[in-house]
Amino acid sequence: MSGNRNRPDQDGSHRVQFDRNKKIIYATQTVCGICGNPVDFSLRYPHPLSPCIDHIIPIARGGHPSSLDNLQLAHWTCNRQKSDRILSDAPDASADSNRVLPQSRDWRVYVAQ
Numbered sequence: 705m706s707g708n709r710n711r712p713d714q715d716g717s718h719r720v721q722f723d724r725n726k727k728i729i730y731a732t733q734t735v736c737g738i739c740g741n742p743v744d745f746s747l748r749y750p751h752p753l754s755p756c757i758d759h760i761i762p763i764a765r766g767g768h769p770s771s772l773d774n775l776q777l778a779h780w781t782c783n784r785q786k787s788d789r790i791l792s793d794a795p796d797a798s799a800d801s802n803r804v805l806p807q808s809r810d811w812r813v814y815v816a817q
Contacts, residue, residue: 711763718770725772726757737776738786752781762788 713722736743737758747754758778761767765788768774778786 711769713759713763713769716769721770722757722775725770725775728772729757729775729777730755733777735777736779736782738778738782741779743777743779749780752779754780756780756783758783758786761790764788765790 710716712718730745734742737760743755744753745755749756756778758776759767759769760774760776763769
């Protein structure tokens, strides 16, 4: 068994639907679902504030890989910090928000090396 884990939203049966829903989210959402700040679509990876898609309930925790109801817009760094956690994992999380992660630095002033 190799260490390579295939994810259905990246290279499996859900890839096409995930890509369709990603386009819908990019066209309809403007705020990071994790931190609540605006997402700048002119930024590109590897910039920490570049846009990406977050699985609200991570695939590793049983979330659907391509359902529009399980996807939200996020900053790349917010998504990385969230990792495979879900709302109920955070001790002080409110019931109606996924915005539970502390920010380690002000990424708005980040300058790529």
